[in-house]
Amino acid sequence: MTRIKIAALDDNPTHLQMVEQALVGDAINWSVPVEFKGFSSGEALLRELKEMDYDCVVLDRAVPDMSGDVILNWLRQYRPNRTGVVMLTSSDAQRDVVESLKAGADEYLTKPFFPAELLVRVKKLVERIKVQQEIQKNILHDIASDAVDSTHHLHDAIFNDFDLTVNHCEQLVKLTEREYQLAKFFFNNVGLNVSRKAILDAIWFQDNLESTRSLTTHIHNIRIKLDLTIENGWILRPVYGFGYRLDRLSGE
Secondary structure (H helix, E strand, O other): OOOEEEEEEOOOHHHHHHHHHHHHOOOOOOOOOEEEEEEOOHHHHHHHHHHOOOOEEEEEOOOOOOOHHHHHHHHHHHOOOOOEEEEEEOOOOHHHHHHHHHHOOOEEEEOOOOHHHHHHHHHHHHHHHHHHHHHHHHHHHHHHHHHHHOEEEEOOEEEEOOOOEEEEOOEEEEOOHHHHHHHHHHHOOOOOEEEHHHHHHHHHOOOOHHHHHHHHHHHHHHHHHOOOOHHHOEEEEEEOOOEEEEEEOOOO
16 A cells, blocks of 8 residues: 655754644645655655655754755756655745745645644645656657657568667667658568659659759768668669669568
C-alpha cells in the first residue's frame, strides 16, 4: 500500500507537536497510511532528506543551526519534482512570502496557524504532486514504448524512427531526416530498380530540377555514412535513364 511521508522542521517542541497533531492526529483521516517525522535541527533534517524521500516537508524559516530557506534551496536543487514544501513562519511580511514562493515553496502559512487549514493545504499539495508524478511516469513510459515500437530491422541494419539513427556495419549512425527516409526507402527495396520519380515522390513529394540535385547529394551522403561499399557487401548505384538500385552482395 502507498504510504505518504511527511517531515516537519521547528526548533520549538510545542510548535512541532502542533504541526504533528494537525496533520496526523487521532481524528485525522487520510486515504492511505501517513508517516510523520519531526525535526528540531535543520542539519538533522537535511541528513534525513539525503537518505529518504518525503512527499511533503513543513519548514520553519527561523531555525538557528540551519534555516528552512537552506533546506528549501537544497530540495529544489536535488528533489525538484518529488517533495512539496510548506513554509511555516511567524513573519507575514509580504517580502518574506514572495521570497519563499520565488525560492520554490509551494505554500506559505504564518503562525499561529489554523490546524484545519494546514491539513487541507498539505493534503492538496501531496495529491497534486502524486498526480504530477503519475503524469510524468506515463509520459516516460510512452516515450520508451514509442522508442521500442519505432525500431525496424531491415536486412543487417536497424532503423530507429524515434532518433533517426541506423545501426549498420557495427556503427550507430545519426542521419538527417531526409537522409534517414531515403536510406530506409532503399533498404525496403533492396535488389529492385527504383525510379527517380518514385524516390522523389516518396521523399521530396515533388519532382523538379532542384529536388533531383538534392537527391544526388543525399545518395552520396548515405553511401558514405552507412558504408554502402563493395568491401562491406553493398552497392548503391544509378540505373541509367531510370533511377537507382541498392544491392546486397553478401548473404543474409
